[in-house]
Amino acid sequence: SGKSLSLPQGQILELQLRSNPGTGYSWQLAGTGEVLRQQGPMVFMPDPHEAMVVGSGGTEVWRFSAVKPGRQTLRLEYRRPWEKDAPAAETFTCDINVP
Numbered sequence: 001s002g003k004s005l006s007l008p009q010g011q012i013l014e015l016q017l018r019s020n021p022g023t024g025y026s027w028q029l030a031g032t033g034e035v036l037r038q039q040g041p042m043v044f045m046p047d048p049h050e051a052m053v054v055g056s057g058g059t060e061v062w063r064f065s066a067v068k069p070g071r072q073t074l075r076l077e078y079r080r081p082w083e084k085d086a087p088a089a090e091t092f093t094c095d096i097n098v099p
Contacts, residue, residue: 004095007066012039015064017076017092019044020057024080025089027060033072035098039063066098 007013013036017027021044029038046058064074073095077088 001092001094004097006097006099009066009069009098011066011098013064013066013074013096015060015062015076015092017060017062017078018057019060019078020055022055022057024082025078026081027062027076027078027092028081029062030075030077030088030091031073033070033074035066035068035070035072035096036064036074037067039065066096069098071098072096 005013019026027042040063043061044058045061047056062076073093076092078090078092079086079088
C-alpha cells in the first residue's frame with residue numbers, strides 16, 4: 001500500500017490482501033476508474049495451515065488489467081459491508097500509471 005506502479009497496457013495486476021471474513025470484514029473496491037478493469041470476482045484462499053479451523057483467516061486475491069493509458073489510484077477498504085457509515089478498518093492504495 002502507498003506505492004506507485006507503472007504497468008504496460010494489457011498487464012495483469014494481482015493483489016493478495018490478508019483477510020478474515022469470519023469477523024465480517026472483507027476488502028471492498030472503493031471507486032472505479034477507466035485505467036484498470038477488475039478481472040473476475042475476488043477469490044478467497046484460506047490459510048493452508050488453518051483451513052479447517054473455524055474463523056481462521058486467509059488471503060483475498062484481486063486481479064485487474066491495465067486497459068487504457070492514464071493514471072488511477074486503486075483503493076480498497078477493509079470493512080464490514082453493512083456498516084456504511086463506519087470508517088474502514090484498513091485501506092490499501094496504489095497509484096497506477098499506464099503509459
